[in-house]
Amino acid sequence: MPGNRAVAYKGPRHVEVIDIDYPTFELKDGPGVDPANVGRKVPHGAIVKTVATNICGSDQHMVRGRTTAPVDLVLGHEITGEVVEVGPGVEFIKVGDMVSVPFNIACGRCRNCKEGKTGVCLNVNPSGYGSAYGYVDMGGWVGGQANYVLVPYADWNLLKFPDRDQALEKIMDLTMLSDIFPTGFHGCVSAGVKPGSTVYIAGAGPVGLAAATGAQLLGASVVIVGDMNEQRLAQARSFGCETVDLTKGGPAEQIEQIVGEPFVDCAVDAVGFEARGHGADAGEAPATVLNSLMEIERSGGQLGIIGLYVTGDPGAVDDAAKKGSLSLSLGTGWAKSLSFTTGQCPVMRYHRGLMNAILHDKVSIAKNVNAKAISLEDAPQGYADFDSGTSVKYVLNPNGYIDA
Template sequence: MRAVVYDGPFKVSVKQVQQPKIQHPNDVIVKVTSTAICGSDLHMYEGRTAATPGIVFGHENMGVIQEVGAGVSKLKVGDRVVMPFNVGCGHCQNCEEQKSAFCTEVNPGFAGGAYGYVAMGPYMGGQAQFLRVPFADFNALKLPPGREHESDFVLLADIFPTGWHGVSLSGFQPGESIVVFGGGPVGLMAAYSAVLRGASEVYVVDRIKERLDKAKSIGAIPINFDDGDAVEQIIRRRKGKEVDRAVDAVGYQAVEKGGNTEKPNAVLESLVRVVRPTGGVGIPGLYVPSDPGAPDEAAKKGHLMFPFGKFFEKGLTMGTGQCNVKKYNRYLRDMIISGRAKPSFVVSHEIKLDEAPVAYEKFDKRVEGYTKVVIHPND
C-alpha cells in the first residue's frame, strides 16, 4: 500500500510499504477514508523528536472496516469507524477509569500508545491506505454509514476531544471567561468547546491572521501578541479583571513576539499572570521530557522555569496531559450528528495522498492558510 513516510527532518514522501495484516484476534483492518495532519506530527517532521526515518505518520484516522479478527464481537466488515489517536487495551486500571491516554499495557515502559508516533508503541500510522487497529472493540467508535460529516468525524480522533479536554482540565464552568493560548487546530477546538459549553467570553491568543480570523468567526475575541503583551491586552479589555480559566494549546515550542525566538515557558508564565486567584489552567499543549532543539540546556532536558510562587500565591489549579479521547468522543459524535457541533470549520485543505509532502511543508511554515489538512488516501 501507499503511505506517508518520514525520511528525515523537514522531509516526508509517499512510498510503498507493507500492507497491515491481522496480528491478533482482536484486530481489525480499516480502509482509511480520511486522516489528518496534526501539529504534533510537525514535532517529528521538524526533527524535534527521536523519530527515525521509515516511520509512517498519522494518528488521526477514520475509515471503513475491511477485515475483522476472530475475537472481534462488536464490529463487522463495512462498519464506518473513527479511532482515538491513543491506543488503549480497554482493561488495565487506567483504561477502566476512562484514562485510556495512559494505558499501561499497549506500550510497555511508557504510559500510553498511539498510531504513527515516536516512542508511542509499535502501531503504524494511518496516513496510508490501510490501518491495523488493535483491541478494536474498545478503540473503534462506530459512525453512521456513508460519507456525511466526513471532515467533522475525522476530528474526533484527536483535536475536537483534545480541545474539549483542555477546557475540562482548566476546571471550566458555564458562564466563566476563558483564554486559549494558541490558535492552531487544538486551540481553535478549545475555544469552540468553550463557546459550546456556555463561556461568557472566550479569548484566543496567536499571531497568525488566518487563525485569529477563524477564532473571530466562532465568536471568540482574537488577541494578536505581536501587537503587545497578550495578558496586558486581555486585562485592559476587561477593565483590570483577570479571566477565570486559561488553556495552553501551544506547548514547548512557544515563541516570543515576532515568532522567531522560542521561549518554551512563555505560555506557562502567561497562564499564571492572566488567571484570577483560585482560577484554573488546562495544559493539553505538548511538553516533552527531552527536546534536542531547545534554546537552552535546561529546556533540552524538559526542565522549564515556572513561576510557582505566584501560582501558589493565587491558589491556582492545573490539569495536564494527553486527552483521553474515549471519555469524550461518543458524546461529541452525537453533537455532530444532531447538528449542535460542526468542528470542520478548522479544515482548510482536503487533499489526496500524493499531495501530503507539499502540505506538510506549507502547514509547517503556516503559509497559504494551512490551518488543518485532511488527507483522503484512497481517493
C-alpha cells in the same frame, strides 16, 4: 493484498509517500517499534481502510526534527475509516462499520483504562505509559496516514458511526473526533469552563481553534484566542472569538481591554514546547505560555494544558529544555492556588457526545478549523504549507471516500 501507501518521516522537514506492507494481525519490527512489541499478536484487532486521516501539529513537531523520531516512521494518529477485516477475537465491530479511531491506543483491561484514563494505558507501550499511532516513543504502532491501518483492541477502541451515509455526509467534521476536537474540549473541561466563563486559549492553530469551539459549546461568555499569526487569529474571529495579537506583547493588557480586567476564569495552553516569547521579534522561549497563563488565570482557577511537551527535544534552545525541563514560575501557581491538568486527552471520555453534537448540527468543527481535503500524495506539500503557518487543517483522503 491491496497496496498500501503511507506518509513517512524522512528527516527534518522532509516527508515522503512510500509503499509499506498491508497490515496483519501481528506487530512487526520497523522504525520506532519497541523491541518488546515485535511479534505481538493482535487477534483483538481490526484492519481499517482509511476514509480520512489528518495532519496534526503534533506530527509537525516530529517533522521539524524536534523529537527523537526515527527515519521512516509512518506518521498519522488522526484516523477515521471503514472496517475491512476483523481478528478472531473481535466480537462486536463488523466489516463495513464506519468508525472513528481514538488517537490513544488503549487495552480496556488495565487499571488506568478501567478508570477512564485511556491516554495512559499500561499495556500498549512497553517503554512507558500511553501510546498513539505513528508517534515517537509510543510503542511503534504503525501510523494511519496510509490506505490501511491496524487498530488493536477494536471492540474497545473504535467508535462506530450510526449511519454510513450520514457519516460520509459529515465526514469533514467527524474526522476531527479522533483527536483535536476531544483534545480541545478536554482542555476546556480541565480548565473548568462552564456557562458564563471567560476563557483564554493560547494558540490559534487547529487544536486551539478546537478548544475555542469546545469553550463555546460549554457555554463560555467570552472566548479569547491569542497567537502571533494574523491569519489564524482571523480564523478564530470568523466564529465569534475575541483575539489577542501576541506580537504586540503579553496577553494581560489586551485581555483587560476585552473583559475589563487582566484575568480570565479559565485558561488553556494549546501551544506546547515550541512556544515563542511575546513581541514581534521574540525567539523561542518554551515556558512562556505556561508562565503567562499562570499570570492571567484568576486565583483558585484551573489550567488545561493540552499543548505537547516532551522529554527529548534535540532542537531545544538550551540543555535543560532538551530534556523537557522548563523554567516555570511554580511559585506563582502555588501562591494563586492554581490547578494543572496535563497529558494526552482520554478521547473516549468525550468522542461519543461530541459525535452526537456533530450529527445533530450543534457544532461545525470542520468550518471552525478551516478543514481542507487533499490527496495522500499531496501530503508533503500539506506538511510544508501547515509548517509555514497557514490557517488550514489538512485532511488526507487516501481512498477517495471524501470525493465520493
